[in-house]
Amino acid sequence: MVAAFKQNGLFRGLQNDLSRFNACVGNNGGPYDLYDYAWRYFEGTRLLLIDAKVPGATIDVLVYPICFNFRHAVELYIKYIIADLGRVKGTGQQYRTGHTLLRNWRKAEKLLGAIDYTAEDAALFEQVVAHIEEVDPTGQTFRYPESIKYDQHLKDWPSINLAVLEHNYTRLFAVAKDWQYRIDAVVDRAAQDGTLAPPYRRPPDKNALVGHWHFFIYRTKNAGLRAWNFFSPNSRKTSGISR
Numbered sequence: 001m002v003a004a005f006k007q008n009g010l011f012r013g014l015q016n017d018l019s020r021f022n023a024c025v026g027n028n029g030g031p032y033d034l035y036d037y038a039w040r041y042f043e044g045t046r047l048l049l050i051d052a053k054v055p056g057a058t059i060d061v062l063v064y065p066i067c068f069n070f071r072h073a074v075e076l077y078i079k080y081i082i083a084d085l086g087r088v089k090g091t092g093q094q095y096r097t098g099h100t101l102l103r104n105w106r107k108a109e110k111l112l113g114a115i116d117y118t119a120e121d122a123a124l125f126e127q128v129v130a131h132i133e134e135v136d137p138t139g140q141t142f143r144y145p146e147s148i149k150y151d152q153h154l155k156d157w158p159s160i161n162l163a164v165l166e167h168n169y170t171r172l173f174a175v176a177k178d179w180q181y182r183i184d185a186v187v188d189r190a191a192q193d194g195t196l197a198p199p200y201r202r203p204p205d206k207n208a209l210v211g212h213w214h215f216f217i218y219r220t221k222n223a224g225l226r227a228w229n230f231f232s233p234n235s236r237k238t239s240g241i242s243r
Helices: 034-054 059-088 101-115 118-137 162-193 208-221 225-233
Strands: none
Touching: 034 118, 034 225, 059 101, 059 118, 101 118, 101 162, 118 162, 118 225
């Protein structure tokens, strides 16, 4: 028996002429994955940048949700790369939890060899990640005016030009969409070949030893897939860079 969906006075659907504004969430049309969430935050960034151009818009306050959405989109997208390509490689590579960008990007970059990509696109991604990491390493800078230690955020940064931000957003999102098509293709191919590792699910127990043991068992189960991926002539590449 399927459990009834939940709703309350704020988060609910309507069955009237406003039902066209009912947004499907959770298992109602989903479940949605990391790319779905990243895409929506990219879209939120785009829409807020449009709002910022409306006469009378106060860009001095709109800049915060714009930058937050963009940063979070990049964070989710990098985690998506790791989660999906880790399965293709059979490594079960896991992204670091929390809001780190640069460390997760290093992991994602190593896995990109499973798809064709250009050095220029990877360099753009790394450049944007480095710029964001410098200003907002914790994911808090554009969410709160100060840190939990009461240090003011952005006190050394006098201005953020939204045209510059939009230019980089547009370029990065174009790369992200291109990579998503390529990632989906290699995931589908691995699934058809029977070499796609199941998704790794962290244990609810947060004990580090339990986590390491759990991951060791996962990798052991998928050792055959990793060996196949290594020795198969169809899966080996001389370079992850397209010419």
